[in-house]
Amino acid sequence: MKVNKEKGWTEGGFHRTSNKPRITAAQLKKVVLDNRTEVCLYTRVERKSTIIWAKRGFNMNETISFKVNDKSVSLTTDSERTLLWVLRTDLGLTGTKYGCGKGLCGACTVIVDERAVRSCVVPVRSIKGKKVFTIEGLAKNGKLHPIQEAFVKHDALQCGFCTPGMILNAYSLLLRNPQPTKAEIIRGMENNLCRCAAHLRIIRAIESAVQKMKGTRQK
Amino acid sequence: MNEDEFQVGECGHDDGLYPLSRREFLQSVGGGIIIFFTVGGASTAEGQRRGKKEHPDFNAYLRIGEDGKVTCFTGKVELGQGVVTSLAQTLADELDVPLQSVDMVMGDTARCPYDAGTWGSMTTPYFGPVLRTAGAEARAVLIELAAEHLKVPKNQLDVKDGVVFDKTRKERKVTYAQLAKGKRIERLLEQKAEVKNVSEFNVIGKPHNRIDALEKVTGKAQYAGDIRVAGMVYAKVLRPPAHGARLKSLDASAVDGIDGAQVVRDGDLIAVLHKNPDEAEKALAKIKADYDLPEARFDDKSVFDYFVDNAAAGKVIEDGGDIESGQKLAQDVVEETYLNSYVSHATMETHTALAQFEGNKVTVWASTQTPFGLQRQIADGLSLPVENIHVIAPFVGGGFGGKISNGQALQVVKLAKIAKKPVQLAWSRADEFFYDTFRPAAVVKIKSGLTDSGKIVLWDYGIYGAGGRGAQMFYDVPHYRTTVYGKLRNGEEPHPFATGPWRAPHNNTNSFARESHIDIMASRAGMDPLEFRLKNLTDERMRGVLKAAAEKFGWTAAKVPSGRGFGIACGSDVDVPVALIAEVEVDERTGSVQVRRVVCAQDMGLVINPEGAKLQVEGGITMGLGYALTEEVHFKGGRILDLSFGTYELPRFSWVPEIETVLIKADDSPAKGGGEPPIICVGCVIANAIYDATGARLLQLPMTRERVKAAMAKRSSHAALPT
Secondary structure, rough: OEEOOOOOEEOOOOOOOOOOOOHHHHHHHHHHHHHHHHHHHHHHHHHHHHHHHHHOOOOOOOOEEEEOOOOEEEEEEEEOOEHHHOOOOOOOOOOOOOOOOOOOOOOOOEEEEEEEEHHHHHHHHOOOOEEEEEEEHHEOOEOHHHHHHHHHHHHOOOOOOHHHHHHHHHHHHHHHOOOHHHHHHHHHHHOOOOOOOOHHHHHHHHHHHHHOOOOOOOO | HHHHHHHHHOOOOOOOOOOOOOHHHHHOOOEEEEEOOOOOOOHHHHHHOOOOOOOOOOEEEEOOOOOOEEEEEOOOOOOOOOHHHHHHHHHHHOOOOOOHHHHEEEEEEEOOOOOOOOOOOOOHHHHHHHHHHHHHHHHHHHHHHHHHHHHHOHHHHEEEEEEEOOOOOOEEEEEEHHHHHHEEEEEEEOOOOOOOOOOHHHOOOOOOOOOOOHHHHHHOOHHHHHOOOOOEEEEEEOOOOOOOOOEEEOOOOOOOOOOOOEEEEEEOEEEEEEOOOOHHOOOOOOEEEEEOOOOOOEEEEHHHHHHOOOEEOEEEEEEEEOOHHHHOOOOOEEEEEEEEOOOOOOOOOOEEEEEEEEEEEEEEOOOOOOOHHHHHHHHHHOOHHHHEEEEEEOOOOOOOOOOOOOHHHHHHHHHHHOOOOOOOEEEEHHHHHHOOOEEEOOOEEEEEEEOOOOOOEEEEEEEOOOOOOOOOOOOOOOOEEEEEEEEEEOOOOOOOOEEEEOOOOOOHHHHHHHHHHHHHHHOOOOOOHHHHHHHOOHOOOHHHHHHHHHHHHHOOOOOOOOOOOOOEEEEEEEEEEEEEEEEEEEEEEEEEEEEEEEEEEEEEOOOOOHHHHHHHHHHHHHHHHHHHHHHOOOEEEEEEEOOOOOOOOOOOOOHHOOEEEOOOOOOOOOOOOOHHHHHHHHHHHHHHHHHHHHHHOOEEEOHHHHHHHHHHOOHHHHOOOOO
16 A cells, blocks of 8 residues: 555555455446446445546545535545535535435435535535535525525424425425425425424425415525 | 433532632623522432532522623523523513523533533423522512612512613613623522512413524534534544454554544544544545454344343332232233333434643533533543533534433543544444444333223333333322332343433333233223223323323224224323324235324423423424334344444334324423423324224334234234224
8 A cells, every 4th residue: 555645646455465356347347437336336345446446546636616605616625525524624514414424314415506415425526517505505695595484483493403404405395396285395305304303393384485485486 | 220320320420520619600700790590499409309419509690791681501401402492481581581682501611500411301390490580589689770770669660671660650761781781790599589470471481483493594503513623633433343342453554644544542442533524434444453242142132031031130119009919809910021122312413522622621512411421521531620621512413312421522532632633523323323322122021900890900010121210100000019120130231232311211111011001901891091091090180181182182982992093192201291192094014004193282380482392292202203113223232233324214204193282281380391201102102003903912112014014913813803
């Protein structure tokens, strides 16, 4: 194992000692062909693919530009880092929460190009040139978004840790379907977890925001 | 194990804990009118209940600042339960100020006086009344000052929205701010001031939205992991493969010093530090560590037999009459065994802490229910005086009893000390499942006896693995005995990993067993389960909640199983009786249970914030669906097999029933905590409703699809549904 200081990545890997590659030819092909698959492969077999990563320069810093809450951002970092931690550490936007790191709870939900995504599993390279909204960017000119207002009015939260993700997931849901039925709200929110169990209030808050937003395409 | 002992032991409270003298406090407070007060008065009811001896001369205070702002300083913590709102309401009412002018400063060991911790539904019953008296005392001081200022007799004055005025000439008035200006008045509350009558309340008892909501919907609310200090790095800790594993060898050469990662080791605590937490985590995965694993004594299936087979002699915690006489009187004897698994707290915020040293002083921001307990733990661990340790609990992302033992904060303090820079540690979700202090798995064995007329005459109750909270017999039974089997024969603790209080500790277990068993007896007696309960119950408050729930639900008598899918159950926690009625639908093919409707009636005395109380009831019931239907920690010895939300299933939106809450009007009875009681009957009420729907009796929590199907397959002919 040695560090290539010039290029900024670590060379070598755990399968150096073996003559046989520990990933199959089929997987290798996928790695070469498809950038997205590499991410999956990495999380699945981890150490075993280190050498491939190194050769392809995955530990290399890259300059990435995108918009966050209407402001342009440009930062130089390892492009495989997750959007969640870039937001929380490099950009100081701590309203986006870490809940599970596997995209299973929704606490880290942010809006990328008008869609809710789980920022804990999104590599920052994939948002180059895109528009990101976090909870900090939802209220405009000091005025709460109707969904935020409804969460306050209906006590749709307790500890508040899942709340930013809940609100942004609801925001995305209403962008796609401005007049959802209760069943559609439940289906749309199903994969956001809340341990204090404010579910009933959250449903009610979204229903009331829908009423309030009727006829306006509010962002 | 007694949960109270556990908590006190874990928190390590002791004499001499209280670090600052009143004089030192006063120096830091500034001007205005300051009222000190002691929770529970001189006898410290809370302290006595917890068997502790500390005697601070006050443990909270409030200040009316020179700007008229009211600030209440308390070591209590806002975990989501809503006390930041209900305490502010309490104070605003007694002081006659608008709710918005009250600031709560909570959970900061340097700014707030000592507090034992936020647990056990104790904030409202113990802290609330003293806060009211303090508010009344402050109001009395202000009236005195106003009488002097306006040259009007005191009894001619009244207060509204922080303005004292002459009742005969309303233009003669003075604000609290004007009165407090340039003053420096200190009072130690001696509980003399008269508090308001119920009829005089303006804010107490009125529904109010949470005052922390605005910060929480805008992302501004800061939790421990949101605090940033200059030069800080993030830590990820190496989690052993199992509890009880011993580290044999470690090779961190692939990580240490590479790509900005630093490996820190203190005994078995091994961590990677990095300026980015995600990179710390990546680096951690490259550390090679070998462990010796202890032999597994049991797993999630064999745990129950192991507890019973290896139990040491039990401790009788309650008895009356004698069991032999009960057996003679019984015309029908019912024996059954109830099981429940380990359950995780699974708070959305994982345990998080940040430690920053300056010389031999340290500041720690931590998600904790016990900031002062943590202060003492750190002092003991580092051999530093308590006054060198400043703990701040910012907003906490859920507690439920899981944020009392402070493991993450003790780890991060060690790391920051070695690394000589500020370190923040947030446990990963897998860490959280591993290090959590689970609700204990338990076995309950009940032998009961009935007469032909449907009276319970015998109740012999034994619990293995968990404690006795909620096991007290409140039905009228002449011959009863409750035994807790806490230890194993060889003196070992039964659990292979840490266990601890979990929202209404032990009571979910005990209520599940008792109320399931009562239902079985009702069915054997051929009686409606509500009628059977009332027939065996004289406790007026318990009868009250049962009747109130039945009325709200529209209960009509029927023998069980009726095929309707209705279940009823009742219980008591922290002196709050609660009754639940549920309606369920069972998919006979898949074993899936959908709870359609739950009615909850609760008698919690004076309700400070009805909206907050309802929110707690709904939260308790919805959270309870998890332990009732899916939540179960799988393990083999010390190895935890559920390390993510992928296999450990929390309740989701589609599970949630309609919930209707009845809060019994009892304004003249002292206010009690309402966050724990509603959850205790969720398991049993669903079990009883499943039986009513299908004739299948579920004896184990959680009632997973497989267990529901298995119970249906075992249905005996006598339980067949009416056709």
